[in-house]
Amino acid sequence: MSFFHWNYINKPLFLGFQNWGRIVHDQVFLKSMVNTGLFSLYFVVPVIVLGLVLALLINSKLNKLKFVRSMYYLPVVTSFVVLSALWLWLFASGDYGIINNFLKLLHLSPQPFYNSETQALQVLSLLSIYKCAGTIMIYYYAALKNIPDTLYEAATIDGANERQKLMKITLPTLQPTTFYVLILAITWSFQVFDSAYLITSGGPNNSTQTIVYQIYLNAFTGAKGGYASAQSVLLFLMILTITLILKRFNKNDNEA
């Protein structure tokens, strides 16, 4: 359908590559692509690191509090709508938001959060990190459980300290999981829609427009079916390319 003009009522009209040409000139869509890229930047690495730290925490024999695992996992089973409602009040801008109140308590200056073009996207990515860290934690946790104890015992006998064990045993054995989780996180970050729709509705000044939000606007409020199809196809191709490139890198890694 990406080669047609269709408003769902009239017969689809063949346009050739016109929809695709329009993407290149659509300033808002280009901005949404940049925003999605920025979002990945804010989201992917922090969420993986946080997930790994949480997994190490719940797996550690030193940690006696097993129930914290459920605390970390709780946001995963909660819907984006609920979390967005919470985020809306936590990070409300001006003098009244809850986080801003805490900042004032610590004698820091209140932040504009959703009213600022740079901070709005960061706050949204924080929401996604909060929601997704639990899933990544579980993946890492399962992988950690699969590392045989004998490796650590051997290392202890060889006189390795905890840090060496972490760097030389744990992290290298987790490498396949990291690869899988990386693809997962990138895919998530390209699909972000709910929080951008519910909290900021793309604003301020289109700084939280994401690709999926653009597709939503064009397809379902603007009745531009063909154009939205072209954008959907583009989104899919982007995810596919990134996955394939990463796969390639991973292969090279294994061969080396």
Next chain:
Amino acid sequence: MIRYLKKTNGYKYPGNITSYRKRKRINSVFCSLFALIIGLLFSFPFIMMISGSFSASTVMSDDVFFWWPKHWIIDNYTTILNRSYFITWIANSFLYAVVPVLSTVIISLILGYFFEKRRFWGRNFLFWCFLSMIMVPTQVLAVPRFMLFSKMNLIDTYKVILLPAIWDITSVFFMRQYMKGIPNSIEEAAIIDGCGVFRVIFSIYAPMCVPAIASVAILKFVSQWNEFFYPLVFLTSENKYPITVGLSSIMAESSSFGLTMAGAVVNFLPTFIVFLCLQKYFIEGITAGGIKG
């Protein structure tokens, strides 16, 4: 042997065994404390949500603890339950969640069985076609699905939510993976005793796959309950909304803190209960279904 062990410990930690234990205990307390602090940070929004839903404050104030009620009241809940459609939304959400759970379990059992235990022409090719569909994100499918459903005049009906959710590939994959662990001899014995295909699936395999069924059902329930994009796009009349879309319209129309939080609690509660009761299956489901994919 014991002397040898003590020796290695002594070698690694200069000093005697007691100081080693002491240090280990301090490390343990420190580690637990760190875990607890992060846990509290993670649960703070939820604490705020639950306490806020009982508070009377309608607007934000610059009091740091305005979300902690001075008097605990349930007015927010009575208001929100009396709001038009609210009960309908909850019922809809259950409909949109429970029907797909049942159908997904049945379909994934059948397909999982055929893909794992039966050989037929093109089996692996077909399975890989299915698997590659996992790669396509749901939002990409939204536009083509919208076109298809509007052609079929299904927009704004219950069917439009239920049809796409009737089964999913991840569940089939997971079920197949689980059935791999069950030996064929059981099925062969059943067939010799005169079992038909469906009896083999539902009386022989289903009871053995209970953990897998539980995982599939729970993950499906939560994802359906939390679904937001599809209902938002495909439904237009308010009496067909699920609770997620309903809550978003409450968020849009009222700026009352307590009311929004009460709605959020109602939205959050079913998944929370499911999660608390069946935690084990969650973790199994995610890890077994995901890692090999």
